[in-house]
Amino acid sequence: MISYKSHTLSNGLTVIANRDGVSKLAAVNLLYKVGARNENPHRTGFAHLFEHLMFRGTRGIPNFDTPVQMAAGENNAFTTNDYTDYYITLPVANIETALWLESDRMTGLYITPEKLEAEKRVVVEEFKQRYLNQPYGDLHMLLRELTYKVHPYRWSTIGRSPEHIMDATLDEVREFYGRFYQPSNAILSVSADLAEERIFDLAEQYFTASQPVQAQSPNEIPMEPAQTEPRRLEVERDVPSTSITLAWHIGNRTSPSFFVADLVSDLLAGGESARLYQHLVKDRQLFSSINAYVTCDVDPGLFIVTGQLLPGVKEESAERALWGEIALLAQGSIPARELEKVKNKFEANTLFGEINVMNKAMNLGFYAMLGDLALVNREVGIYLGLTEADVREFARNTLHPDTCSTLIYRAKQHKK
Amino acid sequence: MKQPSLVIPSHIDMPMAHRHTLTNGTSLYVLPTPEFEVLRFTFVFHAGSSLQSVPFCASATANLLSEGTRNFTAEQIATELDFYGSHFEVNVDRDCVYVTFNCLSKFFEQTLAVAREILLYPTFPEEEVSVYREKRKASLAIERRKVETAARELFGRLLFGGTHPYGVTYPESAYDDLTRDDLSAFYRDFYSNALVICSGGIGDNELRSLQQLACELPATGMPVAAAPPPAKSTGYGFTERPDAVQSSIRVGRLLFTRTHPDFVPMQVLTTALGGYFGSRLMQNLREKRGYTYGVHASMINFQHAGYLGIATQVGTEVTDDALNQIYAEIERLRMERMPEEELSLVKNIMVGEVLRILDGPFGIADVTIENLLCGLDNSYVSRSVEMIRDTTPDDIQHLAQQYLRREDLVTAVAGAHI
Numbered sequence: 001m002i003s004y005k006s007h008t009l010s011n012g013l014t015v016i017a018n019r020d021g022v023s024k025l026a027a028v029n030l031l032y033k034v035g036a037r038n039e040n041p042h043r044t045g046f047a048h049l050f051e052h053l054m055f056r057g058t059r060g061i062p063n064f065d066t067p068v069q070m071a072a073g074e075n076n077a078f079t080t081n082d083y084t085d086y087y088i089t090l091p092v093a094n095i096e097t098a099l100w101l102e103s104d105r106m107t108g109l110y111i112t113p114e115k116l117e118a119e120k121r122v123v124v125e126e127f128k129q130r131y132l133n134q135p136y137g138d139l140h141m142l143l144r145e146l147t148y149k150v151h152p153y154r155w156s157t158i159g160r161s162p163e164h165i166m167d168a169t170l171d172e173v174r175e176f177y178g179r180f181y182q183p184s185n186a187i188l189s190v191s192a193d194l195a196e197e198r199i200f201d202l203a204e205q206y207f208t209a210s211q212p213v214q215a216q217s218p219n220e221i222p223m224e225p226a227q228t229e230p231r232r233l234e235v236e237r238d239v240p241s242t243s244i245t246l247a248w249h250i251g252n253r254t255s256p257s258f259f260v261a262d263l264v265s266d267l268l269a270g271g272e273s274a275r276l277y278q279h280l281v282k283d284r285q286l287f288s289s290i291n292a293y294v295t296c297d298v299d300p301g302l303f304i305v306t307g308q309l310l311p312g313v314k315e316e317s318a319e320r321a322l323w324g325e326i327a328l329l330a331q332g333s334i335p336a337r338e339l340e341k342v343k344n345k346f347e348a349n350t351l352f353g354e355i356n357v358m359n360k361a362m363n364l365g366f367y368a369m370l371g372d373l374a375l376v377n378r379e380v381g382i383y384l385g386l387t388e389a390d391v392r393e394f395a396r397n398t399l400h401p402d403t404c405s406t407l408i409y410r411a412k413q414h415k416k
Numbered sequence: 417m418k419q420p421s422l423v424i425p426s427h428i429d430m431p432m433a434h435r436h437t438l439t440n441g442t443s444l445y446v447l448p449t450p451e452f453e454v455l456r457f458t459f460v461f462h463a464g465s466s467l468q469s470v471p472f473c474a475s476a477t478a479n480l481l482s483e484g485t486r487n488f489t490a491e492q493i494a495t496e497l498d499f500y501g502s503h504f505e506v507n508v509d510r511d512c513v514y515v516t517f518n519c520l521s522k523f524f525e526q527t528l529a530v531a532r533e534i535l536l537y538p539t540f541p542e543e544e545v546s547v548y549r550e551k552r553k554a555s556l557a558i559e560r561r562k563v564e565t566a567a568r569e570l571f572g573r574l575l576f577g578g579t580h581p582y583g584v585t586y587p588e589s590a591y592d593d594l595t596r597d598d599l600s601a602f603y604r605d606f607y608s609n610a611l612v613i614c615s616g617g618i619g620d621n622e623l624r625s626l627q628q629l630a631c632e633l634p635a636t637g638m639p640v641a642a643a644p645p646p647a648k649s650t651g652y653g654f655t656e657r658p659d660a661v662q663s664s665i666r667v668g669r670l671l672f673t674r675t676h677p678d679f680v681p682m683q684v685l686t687t688a689l690g691g692y693f694g695s696r697l698m699q700n701l702r703e704k705r706g707y708t709y710g711v712h713a714s715m716i717n718f719q720h721a722g723y724l725g726i727a728t729q730v731g732t733e734v735t736d737d738a739l740n741q742i743y744a745e746i747e748r749l750r751m752e753r754m755p756e757e758e759l760s761l762v763k764n765i766m767v768g769e770v771l772r773i774l775d776g777p778f779g780i781a782d783v784t785i786e787n788l789l790c791g792l793d794n795s796y797v798s799r800s801v802e803m804i805r806d807t808t809p810d811d812i813q814h815l816a817q818q819y820l821r822r823e824d825l826v827t828a829v830a831g832a833h834i
Contacts, residue, residue, distance in 0.1 A: 128731070
């Protein structure tokens, strides 16, 4: 249980406060409801590039990091397909420094052509380091393009190509800032040993100076039509072993089908006792590693099964084995103890996630962004209520060959 | 709006762990925080990779502890732990193995029962050893495609020497010769005299049960692991990866362990150089030149050695200039006195880092382990905070002059020739 109080300031900023009685640190999380899904298809990677620019200083505070560090604090940020999250931890006594800095860069960002150029180069190096210079680095990009034809989830947060980043202009930066970096499009969540009312007062004091500009309507996001045919992509790369990935569309983050999908992914791959590991890695020795997971996207996401083949294993037999496991879910029985196991895991993960202030503040921001803050404490109950019949129905209806996208990422054969 | 005033904690008190010395000589340390419903317990053995004589034996032994015991199969162990939502993890470094269990306090006894099997009765079944060999061979081959891994391994060989226990690396094919007898022998020789640490929601009953298990662990008197032979550094090395679009770089040198009086002041120096986001190297290589996504410098501590390491990954075409910039930033530490303002920023960052690491019972447990392995108790934390605060610009310059001459530096690069 995370206790919290929520309050909306006059300028539209949502503020959520959790009183933590133990920690000497305060966690300040500021989430903007903008991510890669809000990007122009010809300027992908922009939300993430913009996140970098948010650290490039304002007219009043030319360097963002130094005051955080002087306050014995630490800060960072990340961009997802749905949102951009900025967070700071620092001694409770210095919490005002965090609010001062975040409220300042909500309105006063100052980007010069030089800053933009330097930051583009950094992001292109990040592109190379994480996506081009890594074995399997483009696997997820390929999977997105295979599974999404319309929705902007068809590209990843880093973008479709380094050229999109290099071509970004200062005008586009201004336009993006004005449209998405508004108090009404943001959620401030704080966890600290302070009374909730005190947190609201401080938020009021620092953030109401930033008045909402005439809000522009957020862009329309095209919804992905239902996939009605199997899709298959086979590529060859210089990697040590072939990998097979299967993906299906599921419901959005708050829909009932998401929770079943998440539970099923744990039955298949949550820990070493899970089915895929026991059957396909250990017993049959087809894969060296295997995983199943759901994407935690706001709009309808994916259920993904992915594994790396052991040397000498035939692709067809490995693929057939994956389908065998899905058939087993759809037709076989699920022992009560196995179901209880994955439910215990959700409970444990939730309790471990509530130990530190940063996790709590981040969770509160995330659920508020979903539009269902109370879900943060209701979710374990939802998992506990799922049944064998739910699992079977999901496996039958959703994990179907006719709507599956298959990606074969084949290891190039080297001549000896 | 006006900048708020700041408060920097002048000292940090870390709770002392309660020590229980057991009949068999095992040491058990407890840090109870009853307000939490979760707990963690860790067993530390001096059984790290520098102690192995057979390649990959130390990590294989540690990782296969849970893959079959006298009374349970690997699957039963995994199922039992997963069933209670307990999380089990094994970490291996050069010196030690850390076997850690995280669980809900209400499932402590059940988790401890599994821990007993894993720690006292592992059997290293042949078929598990064989699955493990193949898996690790495959994943190590993938790891080694990365310039990052190639540079890290090369740097170790250059710092310590290619056959030194802290520097040696083995080909993936060495996995083929690893047998279950090697693991059993390594377990027998090195899994004794554990250090046991428990933190979080632990009560009297849990403590008694844990004591009971700790008493059953083999104790043969403190093993005095012989210090490794002296290291011999080589100045430069290059590993070629013709297709790489980036080079991975390591620069550093051998220094000393954490108990050396210059260790903390050198940590201050290292933090200024490359230990935080606005560090000198970050400003130079990332902010000013856009050569890299990140660069990091740190002091690394082993039981019998310590070193300074700088790591970054840069575009192939700027590798040489990036190296020159790194050398130039080090030279600047030797030639110019660090401004007071920069130094106090660095100190505040370091104090904040200590606060963050100590936030929560498990972080406190981790630092307790680190201290104990250096022969220190938790009062060391407040002393090291004092040492941080006492470091002056002159100290930094003297240290740089003493330890960071260009000819002392070791450089490893993995990437493509231009």
